[in-house]
Structures are given as C-alpha cells and as structure tokens.
Amino acid sequence: MYDRFNRKINYLRISVTDRCNLRCTYCMPAEGIKMLHHSEILSFDEITEVTKMAVSMGVDKVRITGGEPLVRKGIVDLIKMLAAIQGINDLAMTTNGIFLNKFAKPLAEAGLHRVNISLDTLDPEKYTNITRVGKIEDALRGIEAAKQAGLSPIKINCVITKSSDEPDAQMVKKFCETNGLHVRFIPQMNLETGDFGIVEGGEGGNCKICNRIRLTSEGKIMPCLFSNLGYSIKELGVKKALELAIGNKPRSGSVNHINHFNNIGG
Numbered sequence: 001m002y003d004r005f006n007r008k009i010n011y012l013r014i015s016v017t018d019r020c021n022l023r024c025t026y027c028m029p030a031e032g033i034k035m036l037h038h039s040e041i042l043s044f045d046e047i048t049e050v051t052k053m054a055v056s057m058g059v060d061k062v063r064i065t066g067g068e069p070l071v072r073k074g075i076v077d078l079i080k081m082l083a084a085i086q087g088i089n090d091l092a093m094t095t096n097g098i099f100l101n102k103f104a105k106p107l108a109e110a111g112l113h114r115v116n117i118s119l120d121t122l123d124p125e126k127y128t129n130i131t132r133v134g135k136i137e138d139a140l141r142g143i144e145a146a147k148q149a150g151l152s153p154i155k156i157n158c159v160i161t162k163s164s165d166e167p168d169a170q171m172v173k174k175f176c177e178t179n180g181l182h183v184r185f186i187p188q189m190n191l192e193t194g195d196f197g198i199v200e201g202g203e204g205g206n207c208k209i210c211n212r213i214r215l216t217s218e219g220k221i222m223p224c225l226f227s228n229l230g231y232s233i234k235e236l237g238v239k240k241a242l243e244l245a246i247g248n249k250p251r252s253g254s255v256n257h258i259n260h261f262n263n264i265g266g
Ligand code: SF4
Pocket: 204, 205, 206, 207, 208, 210, 211, 212, 223, 224, 225, 226, 250, 251, 252, 253, 254
C-alpha cells in the first residue's frame, strides 16, 4: 500500500480508549477532557475487523495506544484477537507502565511482542508533577515486569522540552543504558499550533518517510497526526475509510484542531 508520495504505509496505530489514569501536563488539562461515551468506543470485534482489512492492504506493524490502553477492560483479550491475525510481524503497545506490573505477563502470553513505556525523568517529585497523579515506583515496577515477561525490545519514550541534553533526559538515557532499554526522545508536540519534531532514536515525526495511519477509539481512520482529516469506518465502511485515508494522506503534517492526544494516541 503506497500513498501519493510513494511512501509505503504498513503501520497502523490503534487508540483503544481516550481514558487515562494519569494527567500528563503536555497531554491533558488537569481537569481532564470530555470523554467519549462508552457506546461510541469501538468494540474489540470492530477493531479486529479494521486491523484484518488493513493487514490485507499491506499493514504488518500494529501498535496499541490510548489514552492509556491498560485501562481498557479486557485488553488482554484484544491482544489475543489481534495476535491471531496472520501477517502482523510486529505487535506493540505504548503505555505509561503504571499497570504493567499486573498485565505484562498475560499480555506477553496473549501474543504482544514489545512495549514502549513513558518515562520523562527519574526524579520522583518531577515525575508526579509531570503526570499530576503518578508515582514513579509504579512505572519502574512496570518496566521490571515487562523485562521479566520477556517483552522485547523495551523502549522508553522520554518527552523533552527542547533537547535530549536536558538533565532529566540524560538521567533517563543513563538509566536505559544501565538496564538494557532503548531510549527515544520525543519533542513536546502541540496539535493546535502544529509544533512537532522528529523523534530521536525513532521514526516518528519524519514526514518524508512516514509509514503510518491511525485508528481513533471512536472509529476514525486518521492519515496524519497533524491534520484535521479523518474517515469514519461507521459512515464509510472499513475498506473505503482506509482507502480514503491513504489516498488523501498529506505530504507532511500541519495542524490538528479536532483531536487531543488522548483520543488519537500520539
Ligand atoms: S506529521 Fe503526519 S505525515 Fe508527518 S510524520 Fe507525523 S503522521 Fe506522518
């Protein structure tokens, strides 16, 4: 599956919920955001149907995101359903890690390959300030549980303000080197203003080689994170929505005035 700019689109990011147990300052306002009603959220069967169709059109890499995917009830069952789809070579999840201590082993047994875990600092107080409600011990326990469960590689998503030379980023980098983890530095993004940058240690944010589309938790296929374009599988049907999203994928990102990070999964 290639788009108009001859980019191979083989990566589907799936937001399974707009809810999260944390309130990170660069993602959500303290009071939270108006959440979707449960009846608007895609069922596991609908998510599996979209994924099967996307795989038949060339997707081989799938990532589960949120909000926080581990707050979605029955998430292990969804992983089992997706892992059963032939043609997915890479099944990953992005999580804040707080509930990984409980879920890492069942997720690995269900067929999840690997995880990206958010960690912007090793300073407990700063961690609680950034997440507003989180405790760093829980995230660190989650990282250890992911290791024990054999999820691999484990990548650490570290959001930076300006540069990976920042003291917190350097602390996280050292922590990763010591613990056999892969660090990725993600420049803070702003959907409204269109501020974004290339992920250091990853591929995100590099429009020239962008290979991804997104499925939002209420069933829209988004060709680009920094665009207002979205195609509803409920209105258009799965195949048509996927075709339109790839056919209209913009050359590069601009702004997104209709989504928040919590319902598009970053
Ligand atoms: S801004 Fe859009 S085109 Fe650019 S890398 Fe992100 S998703 Fe891809």
